[in-house]
Amino acid sequence: MGKITYVNGRFLPHGQAVVHIEDRGYQFADAVYEVWALFDGKLADPDGHFERLKRSLGELSIDMPMSRAALTMVLKETVRRNRIHEGLVYLQVSRGVATRDHAFPTPGTPPAVVVTVSRVDRAAAEARAAKGVGVVTTPENRWGRCDIKTVGLLPNALAKQMAREAGAVEAWFVDELGFVTEGASSNAWIIDGDGVLRTRDANANILRGVTRLSVVELARKAGLKVEERPFTPAEALAAQEAFITGAGTLVLPVVTIDGKPVGSGKPGPVAARLRRLYIERAKASAI
Ligand code: PDD
Numbered sequence: 001m002g003k004i005t006y007v008n009g010r011f012l013p014h015g016q017a018v019v020h021i022e023d024r025g026y027q028f029a030d031a032v033y034e035v036w037a038l039f040d041g042k043l044a045d046p047d048g049h050f051e052r053l054k055r056s057l058g059e060l061s062i063d064m065p066m067s068r069a070a071l072t073m074v075l076k077e078t079v080r081r082n083r084i085h086e087g088l089v090y091l092q093v094s095r096g097v098a099t100r101d102h103a104f105p106t107p108g109t110p111p112a113v114v115v116t117v118s119r120v121d122r123a124a125a126e127a128r129a130a131k132g133v134g135v136v137t138t139p140e141n142r143w144g145r146c147d148i149k150t151v152g153l154l155p156n157a158l159a160k161q162m163a164r165e166a167g168a169v170e171a172w173f174v175d176e177l178g179f180v181t182e183g184a185s186s187n188a189w190i191i192d193g194d195g196v197l198r199t200r201d202a203n204a205n206i207l208r209g210v211t212r213l214s215v216v217e218l219a220r221k222a223g224l225k226v227e228e229r230p231f232t233p234a235e236a237l238a239a240q241e242a243f244i245t246g247a248g249t250l251v252l253p254v255v256t257i258d259g260k261p262v263g264s265g266k267p268g269p270v271a272a273r274l275r276r277l278y279i280e281r282a283k284a285s286a287i
Helices: 024-028 046-059 068-082 122-131 154-165 210-221 233-237 269-285
Strands: 004-007 010-013 031-039 087-094 112-119 133-139 170-174 180-183 187-191 197-199 226-228 241-246 250-257
Touching (some): 024 087, 068 087, 068 112, 122 250, 154 170, 187 210, 187 233, 197 210, 210 241, 210 250, 210 269, 233 250
Antiparallel strands (some): 004 010, 004 112, 031 087, 180 187, 187 197
């Protein structure tokens, strides 16, 4: 059975799923997106992702394309039609289709909505987490509103390609003061020499990761100390552990930075525990 994609009210075979060339997402990256992890056919961390979607749209004055209940139905129906149980659900909402003009189109222009579903091999993901991954660092060069989850991801795509060419899985952006902001598609964390979990403050120019927030809560509940405080790549190299979080990676240990080992160079127990706790919570919260 081929892949099915939702585009503006219709479920279509993937190869026939197209958007107009004057979609503002295509022309101006004038669109936002969300990604949900899918466990057993259900959307993980639903509230966090719906809340952030609402916020991203609100910050850009794009109308919510439909009610949350209707959107949930569309997402779940796309999942069902694809018969995918373990994977990722991608939603994109653009400001719609209009003759090219930088300023907004006429009020009432309907937002354009696309939903795709992809499969994740959970066994392969677990094997990768058991080994840990490498990251590389790169100067922060993104705009000042990384808190909005827009499809304007060119710096992220270039950074990710650089990582891949270096044999790494993620790139960490480093700001002018020398602090890590976040990854190209994940949030960045360390467990410092005092055993304190550190990740960048949500008010910094980063995406407020839904996984990040869940992990902050889970870690505190587990009695770990969490500080939303920046760290440098040098501090990360000297840390006990490092890891990244995101809907795609969940909690994934980082064992090298720019080719140098973090701590022992092996995944540590805290990241492994947080990964287990996060997956349990994601499954319990899924709808
Ligand atoms: N990326 N930071 C950036 C820049 C991201 O793109 C993402 C998610 C995150 C983690 O956010 P969350 O925990 O809500 O997934 C942080 C998604 C998965 C993507 O672009 O595919």
